[in-house]
Every structure is written in structure tokens, then in C-alpha cells.
Amino acid sequence: MATTADSSLTFARTPHPAPTAVDVRDAVLADPGFGRAFTDHMVEIDYTEGKGWHSARVVPYGPIPLDPAAAVLHYAQEIFEGLKAYRNADGGISLFRPEANAERFNASARRLAMPELPAELFIEAVRQQVMADKDWFPTVEGGSMYLRPFMFASEAFLGVRPAKEYKFLVIASPAGNYFKSGAPAVSIWVSDYTRAAPGGTGAAKCGGNYAASLVPTAEAFARGHDQVLFLDAAEHKWVEELGGMNLFFVFDDGSILTPELTGTILPGITRSSLLQLAREEGLTVREGRYSLDQWQADAASGKLLETFACGTAAVVTPVGKVASQTGEFAIGSGGPGQLTQKLRQKLVGIQRGEIADTHGWVKRIA
Numbered sequence: 001m002a003t004t005a006d007s008s009l010t011f012a013r014t015p016h017p018a019p020t021a022v023d024v025r026d027a028v029l030a031d032p033g034f035g036r037a038f039t040d041h042m043v044e045i046d047y048t049e050g051k052g053w054h055s056a057r058v059v060p061y062g063p064i065p066l067d068p069a070a071a072v073l074h075y076a077q078e079i080f081e082g083l084k085a086y087r088n089a090d091g092g093i094s095l096f097r098p099e100a101n102a103e104r105f106n107a108s109a110r111r112l113a114m115p116e117l118p119a120e121l122f123i124e125a126v127r128q129q130v131m132a133d134k135d136w137f138p139t140v141e142g143g144s145m146y147l148r149p150f151m152f153a154s155e156a157f158l159g160v161r162p163a164k165e166y167k168f169l170v171i172a173s174p175a176g177n178y179f180k181s182g183a184p185a186v187s188i189w190v191s192d193y194t195r196a197a198p199g200g201t202g203a204a205k206c207g208g209n210y211a212a213s214l215v216p217t218a219e220a221f222a223r224g225h226d227q228v229l230f231l232d233a234a235e236h237k238w239v240e241e242l243g244g245m246n247l248f249f250v251f252d253d254g255s256i257l258t259p260e261l262t263g264t265i266l267p268g269i270t271r272s273s274l275l276q277l278a279r280e281e282g283l284t285v286r287e288g289r290y291s292l293d294q295w296q297a298d299a300a301s302g303k304l305l306e307t308f309a310c311g312t313a314a315v316v317t318p319v320g321k322v323a324s325q326t327g328e329f330a331i332g333s334g335g336p337g338q339l340t341q342k343l344r345q346k347l348v349g350i351q352r353g354e355i356a357d358t359h360g361w362v363k364r365i366a
């Protein structure tokens with residue numbers, strides 16, 4: 001769909017008439033958890049075919065009126081992004097690679113037959129959201145403001161075709177550490193279900209992918225595991241990714257491997273950042289196929305030293321155990337490996353402005 005948007009929209013502002021009381025907010029910020037609490041404002045922009053993007057505004061956080069026939073409720077035309085804002089030691093505020101989120105958002109939009117949003121408008125909307133609620137940064141160690149830009153089809157129409165009206169919103173949620181005890185090694189369940197097939201929507205960040213992953217996720221939880229892992233749809237052999245995180249494998253010869261982007265894997269921004277950092281550490285970096293059987297054999301022989309998952313919410317998470325219908329195996333000592341910790345510290349340090357950003361990844365917004 002053509003981009004008819006005007007990237008120089010100005011944002012109308014309606015401050016919240018009764019913002020969260022300071023003591024209530026302080027309690028949230030001292031122990032925010034993940035995705036539980038939301039700030040006082042949200043950004044909203046409307047799209048109408050023929051008119052493009054319009055009516056950009058910052059409004060009080062709250063319910064959105066929706067027609068019961070809105071296309072998203074019936075045919076799931078919805079995409080989203082996830083990124084974080086950080087409060088630096090000097091009081092400034094920065095985003096991590098928001099251009100990459102904007103670009104991926106538009107790739108998702110194209111796959112779901114939705115209108116693109118100019119990258120500058122996407123970033124400005126995120127900036128407006130952060131600045132409206134800049135007093136909502138967690139006070140806990142490792143805290144950040146998690147931002148959730150998303151778009152859905154709002155047109156009231158039950159015929160099956162791409163909708164002609166959409167809403168784009170940004171909401172914000174103060175976030176602590178994703179995992180309560182820092183970064184413990186997680187246990188993974190290899191699902192028999194498929195997340196994405198060739199030609200499907202696996203590379204798009206859309207709600208529909210998550211809807212399809214909930215039964216396997218619930219199954220993993222019921223079996224006592226933390227996350228679900230999906231294999232490829234065609235051969236049910238090659239490791240693809242977790243429900244919402246990409247995977248990396250670390251070997252004893254100083255190489256590191258991650259499944260290649262074949263169209264069924266979500267191209268993570270954390271993944272791409274870690275590939276770059278690993279190269280700079282002098283590691284041999286490979287993007288390729290890795291089978292579940294080989295993974296198990298390499299873990300047993302000691303050739304495989306570490307495995308970790310990565311994504312914006314949890315950044316880097318060590319994998320300690322893998323289980324499937326055919327048995328289970330442990331990785332390394334079951335705790336976080338050396339390289340996993342090194343890469344995690346490097347990336348988190350750059351994101352928080354504690355390590356020099358030599359890549360132009362950090363975008364200062366205040």
C-alpha cells in the first residue's frame with residue numbers, strides 16, 4: 001500500500017486530567033514487573049484511505065472506542081513493535097535503534113496489507129510518548145520504559161479485504177528485569193506445534209503469530225518449562241526460535257551460530273546487535289541451520305558450550321535445559337555461560353549509555 005502519510009504531523013496534546021498520584025506511581029516504579037502497569041498518556045494517530053495519516057495526538061491513557069465490526073476483531077489485521085527508552089546516569093533519555101523498529105514495523109505492515117508509517121513519524125510518536133510520561137522511569141536497577149507501538153484495522157466491515165481505516169498507537173509500561181532473579185538459565189520445551197511456515201507471516205511482528213503460539217506456550221508452562229521453542233514447519237528438524245526470542249549457540253572453537261533469517265524467523269534487533277558485537281569480539285559468526293539432534297549431540301560432546309535467547313524485553317537469557325517428546329538434555333553447567341554474560345553486559349552497557357556507542361545505535365531524545 002502506498003505511503004500517503006505526512007511525516008510532519010503536529011501532535012495535539014490533552015494532558016491527563018487526573019494523573020496517577022505520586023505515591024502510587026512511586027510504588028509502581030520501585031517494583032514495576034513487566035507489562036503490568038501503564039503510564040498516564042498514550043499516542044494515537046488515525047489513518048483513512050485517501051487521506052493518509054492524520055489527527056496525531058497525545059491523550060490520557062484509556063480505553064479505545066471500537067466498532068464491534070472492526071476488521072481487527074475478525075481477521076486479526078494487527079502488528080506491533082517493542083523497544084525501550086533508558087534514563088541515563090546524566091539524566092538524559094535515549095532510545096535504542098528506533099530506526100530499526102520503524103523499518104521492521106513497515107515490513108510487517110506490508111506483509112499484513114496495512115499502510116506504512118513514515119519512519120520519522122514512528123520515531124516522533126515514540127518520542128512524544130516518552131516525553132509525556134518522562135517521570136515514569138523505574139527506580140529499580142536495570143529498569144527502563146518499555147514502549148509498545150502498534151497498529152490495527154479499525155474499519156467496520158466484514159468483507160474480506162485489506163481495511164481502509166487504521167489506528168496507530170503507542171503505549172508505555174515501566175519495566176523492571178524481565179526475569180525476577182536477573183538472568184537465570186531458562187528451561188525450554190521443544191513444541192510439536194509449528195509457529196511459522198514458508199510463505200507465512202513468521203517474519204512479521206503480528207499478534208496472529210502470538211495467538212498461534214499460546215497453546216504451545218501453555219503446554220510448556222504446564223510441563224514446568226519457561227519458554228517454548230519452535231522447529232521448522234517443513235522437516236520439523238531445524239531450530240528456529242522461541243515464541244518471542246531469537247537463539248544463539250556458542251561453540252568451543254570460538255564460533256557463534258544463530259539460525260539464518262529464512263522468512264519464518266522474526267528478524268530481532270537484539271539478534272542483529274549481538275551478531276555485530278560478537279564479530280567485534282573476534283568470534284567467528286555464522287548464520288545457518290542447526291538441527292535439534294546436532295544441538296543435543298554437541299551439548300553431550302562438550303562442543304557446544306552455551307546457548308542463549310535474546311530479545312528486547314529480556315535482552316539476553318541463558319538456556320540451561322532443553323526438553324522434547326524424545327527426552328531432555330542440559331547445556332553447560334546449567335547457568336549463564338561466560339560469553340553469554342560478556343555479550344549481555346556489553347549490549348546493556350551500550351543501551352544504558354555506560355559503554356561508548358560506536359555504532360550510532362543510541363538515539364538521545366532528551
Ligand SMILES: *Cc1c(COP(=O)(O)O)cnc(C)c1O
Nearest residue numbers: 244245246266268269270311312
Ligand atoms: C520481537 C520478537 C523477537 C525479538 O526481537 P527484538 O527486536 O530483539 O526485540 C524475536 N522473536 C519474535 C517472535 C518476536 O516477536
